[in-house]
Every structure is written in C-alpha cells, then in structure tokens.
Amino acid sequence: MRITMALGDITEQDVDAVVNAANSSLMGGGGVDGAIHRRGGPAVLDECRALRASRYGRGLPTGQAVATTAGNLPARWVIHTVGPVHSRDEDRSALLASCYRESLKVADSLGAATVAFPAISAGIYGWPMDDAARVAVTTVRAASTSVEEVRFVLFSADALAAFERALSG
Template identity: 70%
Template sequence: MTVITRVRGDITEQHVDAVVNAANSSLLGGGGVDGAIHRRGGPEILAACRELRAAHLGGGLPTGQAVATTAGRLPARWVIHTVGPVHSTTEDRSALLASCYRESLRIAAELGARTVALPAISTGVYRWPLADAARIALAASRAAAASGAFTELRFVLFDDRAYRAFDPAQPTAPDAPPAG
C-alpha cells in the first residue's frame, strides 16, 4: 500500500529512491528546486542532462514530459526531471501539470523506485495557484499509488502555505473545493 505524505523541508535532503525535479526545458539547471538539485547533486547530474540533450533531447524536454538521470551526490538513486507549465489565466494548462506528475511517477515505477520525493511543480516562478496545483498533484499521485508500485510518495514543501495546501486528506475531485 502506498502512503502519500508531506513534509516541510528541503527536497535535496530527502533519503528516497527518486527525487522529482521541477526542471526547465534546457535540463541544464536554473533557479528554485531545479537550481537546488543541481547545486547539491553536483556535476554528475549536469553531465547526465547534457548527455540526454546530445542524444535525443536537442530541443530540450517538452512541458509535461519527464526523464531520469543519476542523483549525483543527493541521498537518492535518481532524479526525475519534469518541465511544468507556466500558469495562464486564459488557457487551461492543467492537463500538462497533471502529466508532469503522471510521467514522473511512471518513470519512477519503471526504475523500481519505491519511495519518491515530489515538489510543488509550477508553483514558484511559473505562478500556478497552490490550491489548484495541490488538487492536480494529489489526484495524479493517488492514481499512481493505486498501481501498488510505491511505498511512499512524499511531497516536500518549502513553506507553511504550500504544506497546508498539499494536505493528502483534502479532496481532489475536479468539483471539490480547492485545498488550502
């Protein structure tokens, strides 16, 4: 049985099989979660990302897709990089955000990862509203948990506001009131 949990903390300090990285499409590092993972994980992650770019991702990783690399110096085996969508008030991009979680967890299952640390994808500089992001993330995580491939899916959240929004006890149905 999979447990969906949440902690307030630093995703780079999680002792798990796989860490999901809210990456940018270049895969070459950036700010926020992406920058922290690249800094703490060391040059091995960047080298693996460069290899992916040279092999088959020359144009970068498309939004909503995911790819795995070594975790370098992180206390995990793999980093699964995914590119979240920028929030828009004029276009519904929620399917892309859900795809980030689905694809990341599909890859984690293929790798045999039993424990996975996940960030609040797209809620930083991409401005996705926390309550809506949490609803989408929790729904996708519950669907992946039903596969039985995982023992724990752990949301690692940077501040109290995000921690409250990502309460696994919150409903995630599309017509449910937003979490938070």
Template identity: 65%
Template sequence: MAQIELVVGDITAQDVDVVVNAANSSLLGGGGVDGAIHRKGGPEILADCRKLRAGHYGRGLKTGQAVATTAGRLPANWVVHTVGPVWSAEEDRSALLADCHRTSLRVAADLGARTVAFPAISTGIYRWPVESAAKIALAAVAETLDGTPGITSVRFVLFDKRAHDVFAEAASLLDR
C-alpha cells in the same frame, strides 16, 4: 496502496529512491528547485543532462514529460526531471501539470523505485496557484499509484508551512 505524505523541508535532503526535479526544458539547471538540485547534486547531474541533450532530447524536454538521471551527491538514487507548465489565466494547462506527476511516477517505477519525493511543481517562477496545483498534483498521484506497482511512498516536500497547509487541505478533500 502506497502512502502519500506531506512534509515541510528541503527536497535535496530527502532520503528516497527518486527526487523529482521541477526542471526547465533545457535540463541544464536553473533557479528554484531545479537550481538547488543541480547545486547540491553536483556536476554528475549536469553531465547526465548534457548527454540527454546530445541525444534524444536535443531540443529539450517537453512540458509534462519526464526523464531520469543520476542523483549525483544527493541522498536519492535518481533524479526524475519534469517540466511543469507556466500558469495561464487564459488557457487551462491542468492536464500538463497532472502529466508531470503521472509521467514522473511511471519513470520512477520503471527504474524500480519504491519511494519518490515531489516538490510543488510549477508553483514558483511558473506562478501556478498553490491551491490549484495541490489538487491537481494529489489527484494525479493518487490516480497513478492505483495502476503503478512497486512504489510504496510518495512524499510531497513543500517549501513552507503555508504550502503544506494548502496541500493538507487538498488531501483531506481528496479522501472524502
């Protein structure tokens, strides 16, 4: 069984096979995690994203889907870009958030990755409550890892201690 770990840190500094990017649908960079990955990864990531937009993803990447590019100057080998849903109090979009994690892991496995680092997808400018996102993310990853050979470690790289503590609490409930 693959190991799931939680750390406070910088997703762009992770020495893993795959870093998951909480991208926007354009794939052309943005703010938050997406902007940080594009800035630190350098122009190679943007060049790959532009190629994707010129091909199959001409209209952008749909919410819940994932696609891989080079990691450029990051210590990782690849970046798997996924578009998280925007939080809505009126519409349950939990399945889309879970899909981000499931699809990202499948893309990573198809690349031959063994180690994957995730941010807390949708919890920044998309306003998803961290408590809910943690439960959804951890459950989706645990479920997907059961049927995904090759991946040995998934690391959630969280922005601050509060997010780490929320994910740790959700993980402890998942283990029961």
C-alpha cells in the same frame, strides 16, 4: 501507495528518487531545479548534457519526465519533469497532471519505491498553490504505480497547508 507530506528541502530527502521541477533545457536554473543541480553536483549536469545531446536536442517537452543519477544527493535518481507555466487564458492542468503521471512511470521503470515531489509549477511558473496541490494529489491518487510512498516536500508552511487540504479534501 502511501502519500505523505513534509516541510523542508527536497535535496535532503532520503528516498529512491526526487523529482526535479526542471526547465526544458535540463541545465539547471532557479528554485528546486537550481537546488537539485547544486547539491547533486556535476554528475547530474553531465547526464543532462548527454540527454540533450541525444534524445532531447530541443529540450525536455512540458509534461514529460526523464531520469538521471542523483549525484551527491541522498536519493539514487533525479526524475526531471517540466511543468507548465500557469495561464489565466488557457487550461494547462492536463500538462501539470502529466508531470506527476510521467514521473511515476519513470519511477516504476527504475524500480523506485519512494519518490519525493515538489509543488511542480507553483514557484516561478506562477501556478496558484491550492490548485497546484489539488492537481498533484488527485493525479497521484489516481495513478497506477508500484511506488510505495509519494512524499510531497513543500518549501513553506503555506504550501504544506495547501497540500494537506488537498489530501484531506
């Protein structure tokens, strides 16, 4: 597997699947989640509503992943995963790692060769960027997957630098 980095907007990535740092409701929100729902359009929300009405009545649990159509995005699918809120009192890094592993499992089940990830939990969920990058890169490197390229798409130069450090470290 090839790991690449890009500074930019995950909703513009021409990949098989983009990963959404979703909230458990799957109904959209702020940050990456809101951007994916806005750009993906009603088809993404319609499939999320169907998932809530069937398998995830209480919402998608933290660390798990599920796919929907990508609607109007250049990608074919959106893989939604719920990252943990960072805590200084409790080590939740296993849940963060699970987001990456489970997203790659879903990508494999779809036959996706290229997957774009954001920095899960590093926005409003408060995960320190350097540690978020370390967990992401370490987990993806160790994953058993058929995905050919994992692209981390970062929203700022500082985030990109943190992921580049994690990749080279």
